[in-house]
Amino acid sequence: MSDSRKQVVLMKGIGVSSGIVIGKAYLMERGAIEPAQFCYMDSSEAERETERFTNAVKESRDQLLRIKRKMEHDGKGKEHIRIIEAHLLILKDNMLINDTIKVIKDERVNAEWALKSVLKGVKVYFDKIDDEYLKERSMDIEHIVNRVLLNLMGRKHESISEIKSPSIVIAHDLAPTDTAQMTKGMVLGFLTDVGGRTSHTAIMARSLEIPAVVGLETVTRKAEAGDTVIVDGTTGTVIISPSDSVIDVYRKRRERYESYGRALFHYKDLPSETTDGRRVRLMGNMEIVEEIDSLVEHGADGIGLYRTEFLYLNRKDLPTEEEHIKAYKKVIKKMAPHPVTIRTLDIGGDKVLSHMDGPKETNPAMGLRAIRFCLKNTGIFKVQLRAMLAASAYGKIRILFPMISGIEEIRQAKGLLEEAKAELKAEGRHFDEAVEIGVMIEIPSAAIIADLIVKEVNFISIGTNDLLQYSLAIDRVNEHVAYLYEPFHPAVLRIIKMVSEAANKAGVSVGVCGEMAGEPEYALILLGLGVDNLSMNAFSILKVKRLIRSISYAEAKKICKAITGLATAKEVEGYINQKLPGLYKEEFWS
Numbered sequence: 347m348s349d350s351r352k353q354v355v356l357m358k359g360i361g362v363s364s365g366i367v368i369g370k371a372y373l374m375e376r377g378a379i380e381p382a383q384f385c386y387m388d389s390s391e392a393e394r395e396t397e398r399f400t401n402a403v404k405e406s407r408d409q410l411l412r413i414k415r416k417m418e419h420d421g422k423g424k425e426h427i428r429i430i431e432a433h434l435l436i437l438k439d440n441m442l443i444n445d446t447i448k449v450i451k452d453e454r455v456n457a458e459w460a461l462k463s464v465l466k467g468v469k470v471y472f473d474k475i476d477d478e479y480l481k482e483r484s485m486d487i488e489h490i491v492n493r494v495l496l497n498l499m500g501r502k503h504e505s506i507s508e509i510k511s512p513s514i515v516i517a518h519d520l521a522p523t524d525t526a527q528m529t530k531g532m533v534l535g536f537l538t539d540v541g542g543r544t545s546h547t548a549i550m551a552r553s554l555e556i557p558a559v560v561g562l563e564t565v566t567r568k569a570e571a572g573d574t575v576i577v578d579g580t581t582g583t584v585i586i587s588p589s590d591s592v593i594d595v596y597r598k599r600r601e602r603y604e605s606y607g608r609a610l611f612h613y614k615d616l617p618s619e620t621t622d623g624r625r626v627r628l629m630g631n632m633e634i635v636e637e638i639d640s641l642v643e644h645g646a647d648g649i650g651l652y653r654t655e656f657l658y659l660n661r662k663d664l665p666t667e668e669e670h671i672k673a674y675k676k677v678i679k680k681m682a683p684h685p686v687t688i689r690t691l692d693i694g695g696d697k698v699l700s701h702m703d704g705p706k707e708t709n710p711a712m713g714l715r716a717i718r719f720c721l722k723n724t725g726i727f728k729v730q731l732r733a734m735l736a737a738s739a740y741g742k743i744r745i746l747f748p749m750i751s752g753i754e755e756i757r758q759a760k761g762l763l764e765e766a767k768a769e770l771k772a773e774g775r776h777f778d779e780a781v782e783i784g785v786m787i788e789i790p791s792a793a794i795i796a797d798l799i800v801k802e803v804n805f806i807s808i809g810t811n812d813l814l815q816y817s818l819a820i821d822r823v824n825e826h827v828a829y830l831y832e833p834f835h836p837a838v839l840r841i842i843k844m845v846s847e848a849a850n851k852a853g854v855s856v857g858v859c860g861e862m863a864g865e866p867e868y869a870l871i872l873l874g875l876g877v878d879n880l881s882m883n884a885f886s887i888l889k890v891k892r893l894i895r896s897i898s899y900a901e902a903k904k905i906c907k908a909i910t911g912l913a914t915a916k917e918v919e920g921y922i923n924q925k926l927p928g929l930y931k932e933e934f935w936s
């Protein structure tokens with residue numbers, strides 16, 4: 347299997363989804379394509395460029411026709427086919443084609459550069475138009491231009507769902523919309539140049555149990571299509587063109603990892619309880635309905651976080667009330683009698699709606715995200731609230747509002763929920779009148795007023811991914827600041843302590859549903875700080891349960907007390923390591 351004549355490349359990135367895979371590289375083009383500029387000296391070279399350009403346009407047209415035929419053959423809906431037809435029309439557009447040829451000839455530049463500069467002009471024109479539909483057409487033009495550019499540059503343009511043989515996907519960046527299309531059989535693992543541990547792409551990889559390493563910076567330049575690649579998603583190690591003996595070592599590691607996973611199933615039906623009897627509810631995080639079986643299989647005691655934004659991604663329109671209800675009902679039924687915590691739309695940041703190309707925000711993570719978006723777009727919000735209420739007739743649900751920064755947002759959201767209740771009542775529909783509502787504590791302002799917030803809600807859930815992002819000022823998708831992502835940072839520990847104390851004092855349930863909850867060393871501290879439930883991906887549930895069953899609540903509290911005065915994350919880690927040696931080491935590594 348090794349590529350014996352190639353040079354071995356060892357890379358270290360951020361391991362975001364555990365597991366080891368060995369497979370062939372599949373390079374994908376993602377992100378903006380920035381071609382170089384070449385100037386041509388004579389008209390015959392410009393002629394050749396024009397020909398190259400028209401060939402690339404023809405090639406793009408042929409590709410689109412092939413995709414269209416395949417869609418028709420696969421019985422895809424009319425609306426999908428219409429998108430391809432619209433793209434075919436753009437390829438006939440005289441302005442785009444003739445203007446590009448004119449730039450090649452007048453400015454004597456290469457076709458890629460000419461096409462890109464024509465696109466820039468088109469975009470400036472579209473940006474001035476205040477019409478959602480037309481703005482969307484501008485995105486279509488960009489997609490088409492990218493396709494032609496890739497053809498000009500001799501590179502591939504494929505969607506993840508088109509991958510035909512099991513591969514390791516390598517891309518500069520992958521959007522959550524890409525990850526949502528991944529199927530476990532075809533995508534063995536993935537590697538990206540950019541990204542951080544709590545980006546939604548990484549979260550999706552964990553929930554699909556696809557080993558992944560992000561933040562590799564230059565993997566798209568180092569790997570070539572077809573190279574043999576080892577991905578170790580636990581340690582963040584990537585080896586391109588490994589020798590046979592290295593492949594052998596990793597095969598053995600993979601076996602150990604898999605048997606470790608199997609051994610954990612011993613804990614599946616045992617209670618999640620400390621040695622001195624404190625119960626900690628372990629629930630599952632989910633993004634797409636398909637994940638529910640794996641969560642049930644791993645013994646999830648309910649859903650602590652259902653990220654519903656994936657119902658809105660990868661499509662050109664908005665989900666209807668019926669579509670929402672259908673998805674929720676499936677989850678509720680499979681999880682019964684355990685509760686399902688459904689979070690209202692948390693769009694923005696690194697998750698963007700394809701059909702809603704709103705105003706460009708310089709700082710999307712701090713922009714019109716989540717509850718802010720919903721309170722501005724109450725029509726969209728109400729559809730979801732009505733669906734959640736309607737779904738509550740089928741089993742226990744809890745409604746969770748994300749990105750709350752203050753009390754007013756909670757009251758407004760509750761007001762809209764009341765309106766939705768009144769509507770359903772007037773329509774004679776059944777729902778759970780006493781449906782529980784909760785908020786996510788993700789913004790420092792909300793954490794600081796947790797004592798006031800707990801008076802407004804039935805439960806709170808700490809979203810540590812964003813809480814760390816906002817309190818440590820680290821962009822969660824930026825690999826350059828990923829080293830600052832320190833859940834043991836004394837400030838983070840103090841904030842969590844403050845929030846859980848406020849909740850405990852008010853007798854309100856407090857959970858953690860950020861990625862911290864799924865790591866045993868952090869779960870230990872969350873337990874000691876008084877959190878009563880944790881929500882995580884399927885694979886982590888059994889690891890965390892094993893930890894909880896191995897320690898007493900009294901001891902966890904003692905450790906938390908001892909680390910309170912420590913000054914750095916390293917000191918905290920050192921202390922815990924010394925107290926509980928082995929906590930950081932999973933058996934399969936020894």
Ligand code: PEP
Nearest residue numbers: 788809810811812859860
């Ligand atoms: C969080 O921020 O911790 C969280 C669970 O929400 P998300 O990761 O979806 O932003």
Ligand code: MG
Nearest residue numbers: 788809811812
């Ligand atoms: Mg969040």
